[in-house]
Amino acid sequence: MSHLRLRRGLALAALLVTGALGAGAAYAQNPVTQPPPAPARPIAVSDLVEFLGRKAPSLWVMTQVRANCLAAELTADDEKKLRNAGADDAYIGQLKSSCVAAPAAAATVDSAGGIVTPRVLEMQRSCERGTVAACDSVADQYIEGIFAPKSRAKAAEYLLVACRAGRGPSCWRAVDILDESLNPGDNTQAAAVLTLRCDQGELAACRRLGGFYMTGHGVPKDGERAVALYRRACDAGEAPACVDAATMLLGGKGVPVDSAQGLAYTAKACESGPAALATAHCAAAGAAFANGVGVSADAAHAVILYERGCDAGDARSCGELASLIAAGRAPARNMTQAAALYDKGCTGGRAGDCATLAALLAEGKAVPQNVARAATLWEGACKNGVVPACSLAANAYATGGGVSKELAGAVPKDLARAATLYRTACDARTASACLALGRMALRGEGIARAPDAAFGFLDHACTGGEATACGEQGLLAATGTGTAKDLSRAATLFGRACEGGAVAYCVELGQLLAVDSTSWARAATLYQRACDGKVPRGCSQLGVALATGRGIAPDAVRAARLFAGACDASDALGCAQLAHALADGSGVATDLGKAVLTFDKGCSLGNGDACNVLGDYYWRGKPVPKDRAKAITLFDQGCKSNDAGACYSYGQRLVKGDNVPKDETKGAEILGRGCDGGDARACALLAEQVSDGKGVPANAARAQQLVQRACSLGWDDKKCRKQ
Numbered sequence: 001m002s003h004l005r006l007r008r009g010l011a012l013a014a015l016l017v018t019g020a021l022g023a024g025a026a027y028a029q030n031p032v033t034q035p036p037p038a039p040a041r042p043i044a045v046s047d048l049v050e051f052l053g054r055k056a057p058s059l060w061v062m063t064q065v066r067a068n069c070l071a072a073e074l075t076a077d078d079e080k081k082l083r084n085a086g087a088d089d090a091y092i093g094q095l096k097s098s099c100v101a102a103p104a105a106a107a108t109v110d111s112a113g114g115i116v117t118p119r120v121l122e123m124q125r126s127c128e129r130g131t132v133a134a135c136d137s138v139a140d141q142y143i144e145g146i147f148a149p150k151s152r153a154k155a156a157e158y159l160l161v162a163c164r165a166g167r168g169p170s171c172w173r174a175v176d177i178l179d180e181s182l183n184p185g186d187n188t189q190a191a192a193v194l195t196l197r198c199d200q201g202e203l204a205a206c207r208r209l210g211g212f213y214m215t216g217h218g219v220p221k222d223g224e225r226a227v228a229l230y231r232r233a234c235d236a237g238e239a240p241a242c243v244d245a246a247t248m249l250l251g252g253k254g255v256p257v258d259s260a261q262g263l264a265y266t267a268k269a270c271e272s273g274p275a276a277l278a279t280a281h282c283a284a285a286g287a288a289f290a291n292g293v294g295v296s297a298d299a300a301h302a303v304i305l306y307e308r309g310c311d312a313g314d315a316r317s318c319g320e321l322a323s324l325i326a327a328g329r330a331p332a333r334n335m336t337q338a339a340a341l342y343d344k345g346c347t348g349g350r351a352g353d354c355a356t357l358a359a360l361l362a363e364g365k366a367v368p369q370n371v372a373r374a375a376t377l378w379e380g381a382c383k384n385g386v387v388p389a390c391s392l393a394a395n396a397y398a399t400g401g402g403v404s405k406e407l408a409g410a411v412p413k414d415l416a417r418a419a420t421l422y423r424t425a426c427d428a429r430t431a432s433a434c435l436a437l438g439r440m441a442l443r444g445e446g447i448a449r450a451p452d453a454a455f456g457f458l459d460h461a462c463t464g465g466e467a468t469a470c471g472e473q474g475l476l477a478a479t480g481t482g483t484a485k486d487l488s489r490a491a492t493l494f495g496r497a498c499e500g501g502a503v504a505y506c507v508e509l510g511q512l513l514a515v516d517s518t519s520w521a522r523a524a525t526l527y528q529r530a531c532d533g534k535v536p537r538g539c540s541q542l543g544v545a546l547a548t549g550r551g552i553a554p555d556a557v558r559a560a561r562l563f564a565g566a567c568d569a570s571d572a573l574g575c576a577q578l579a580h581a582l583a584d585g586s587g588v589a590t591d592l593g594k595a596v597l598t599f600d601k602g603c604s605l606g607n608g609d610a611c612n613v614l615g616d617y618y619w620r621g622k623p624v625p626k627d628r629a630k631a632i633t634l635f636d637q638g639c640k641s642n643d644a645g646a647c648y649s650y651g652q653r654l655v656k657g658d659n660v661p662k663d664e665t666k667g668a669e670i671l672g673r674g675c676d677g678g679d680a681r682a683c684a685l686l687a688e689q690v691s692d693g694k695g696v697p698a699n700a701a702r703a704q705q706l707v708q709r710a711c712s713l714g715w716d717d718k719k720c721r722k723q
Contacts, residue, residue: 135158635649
């Protein structure tokens with residue numbers, strides 16, 4: 001194979017020689033007085049004689065010789081020919097000092113197994129003679145593999161020649177080749193070059209050599225030496241080496257863990273490195289100094305680090321610096337600056353900073369108030385995983401900007417949007433959002449009305465610790481709304497709400513327990529708890545217990561005080577009970593005038609008993625002027641407020657047509673409501689209507705059942721005594 005390559009090389013040389021002769025012949029056939037075109041080959045003696053004969057300028061001739069070299073060294077005979085053509089000693093001296101081209105036949109087969117062209121061979125000789133730039137050129141040829149065989153090893157040899165001559169870039173090229181080699185000896189040679197360059201003060205070489213020692217590449221693995229090299233480079237200003245040192249020290253890679261030193265070098269990388277290192281490492285270093293993790297807490301240093309990272313475009317550094325300012329740990333800064341930093345963090349993609357900025361905008365704290373933008377930011381933060389922001393955005397859209405009058409309409413009210421946001425938060429186990437969503441589902445606001453779904457949302461909220469949700473769920477269980485009616489479950493839920501701090505539901509539990517006389521004492525305790533918690537209805541129920549002595553020692557005076565306080569707080573039951581006390585002189589001095597006013601207040605607040613008693617006053621004309629039309633209105637109002645006695649009062653007058661158009665059908669319906677509410681008289685009168693078929697179909701069996709219910713409710717009649 002080598003002989004074949006040699007023959008091919010000789011053939012190529014023959015072609016080159018043929019081309020040269022052809023060009024010379026063409027020139028000889030077309031002589032001109034001007035210098036001929038520059039030949040694209042080495043200059044022969046015959047060419048020089050011709051140039052002299054044509055009187056070509058010496059400068060032009062020497063330029064061509066320098067560009068193409070002489071075809072061969074001048075002999076004595078050649079010098080004689082040139083002198084005969086007119087050349088002087090200076091002319092011949094310049095020619096003799098010029099380069100001589102290798103003969104075309106010098107193209108040869110390299111040891112790597114490929115042809116090396118004469119031009120490359122000449123470059124090699126120039127390299128060997130000390131022209132270091134030629135060494136790089138030879139290396140390029142071996143790397144390219146066109147005019148010399150492709151060989152990275154040969155390229156490295158010539159690069160090392162240039163490197164030894166002090167050409168730095170050649171050293172790095174050689175190291176790159178030797179580093180990638182699978183030959184361990186080459187790797188060691190690369191390490192040797194790096195060691196020399198490092199010793200000469202080239203910091204990048206120290207850092208790269210550290211990598212060799214860290215991995216055991218070309219040298220024995222030595223973590224301590226690697227760190228020492230990284231530190232040397234870092235301390236002298238090679239910022240990337242600071243990162244390397246920090247990585248080893250913090251991770252214990254080849255050296256014992258040293259958090260303090262590791263973080264110190266992380267801080268150096270932040271403070272002395274380019275923007276890319278600042279964005280990558282300032283926030284981590286700042287967090288360590290801010291929180292005292294691995295180093296002594298130093299908020300001032302943390303501020304410097306965060307500021308450097310933020311200036312370099314790191315969103316995390318901006319946001320963390322804002323948090324330090326907000327926490328009062330950057331005394332020279334203010335919340336206006338913090339808001340601007342949160343804005344930068346938000347713009348940089350930190351959803352938490354968007355949520356915090358939104359809170360400042362909603363409150364108008366350190367920035368002009370802008371609830372609309374706050375809602376948009378919260379909503380965006382919600383979509384990016386900041387769950388608390390979902391509820392805040394939902395609240396804004398549910399209320400149209402907020403609960404205060406000043407913020408009303410600041411955000412377009414959008415209940416459907418609010419429901420969607422509450423659902424996101426609820427799905428992420430935010431109990432308050434589940435409570436809000438449950439209420440919306442119960443009322444059909446923003447989503448279709450669905451009591452069963454509402455019960456489920458409230459259940460999630462209750463399980464998640466939202467005590468109020470337990471109480472509202474209990475109300476649904478007590479009434480069979482969205483779930484099967486279950487008073488036992490309702491009591492359990494009221495208990496959870498009460499124990500969880502939603503003391504209003506202590507009253508609900510107390511009322512369920514008060515059905516059984518054995519639980520009156522516990523009920524009174526629950527009422528007391530609610531009253532202590534500033535729940536007016538709790539005070540009213542406690543007052544009833546004190547007035548009746550149910551579960552607690554009777555105390556009419558204390559009961560009256562509780563009724564008065566509850567009524568002042570607009571509790572309907574408190575007003576009704578205070579009015580009874582004033583009318584009866586129980587715990588307070590009798591005052592019928594004040595009693596009438598208090599019954600009227602209680603009625604207007606929705607207490608049916610107060611409406612019924614006041615209606616009876618106007619019916620009888622005592623202690624107010626008789627006004628039976630007003631009495632009828634009050635009986636009707638009391639019945640609509642679910643007072644059984646008022647339903648009886650209104651129903652009996654309907655069936656009799658007493659000061660109201662007679663309407664036995666409506667009367668029977670109203671009496672039914674009174675009977676269902678526990679009024680024995682209503683049950684008894686309805687039994688007569690059913691027995692006689694007045695306003696309802698006659699039904700003896702049902703009439704008998706109604707009589708039995710009237711008797712069980714305390715109706716004192718001979719019919720009851722017969723049973």
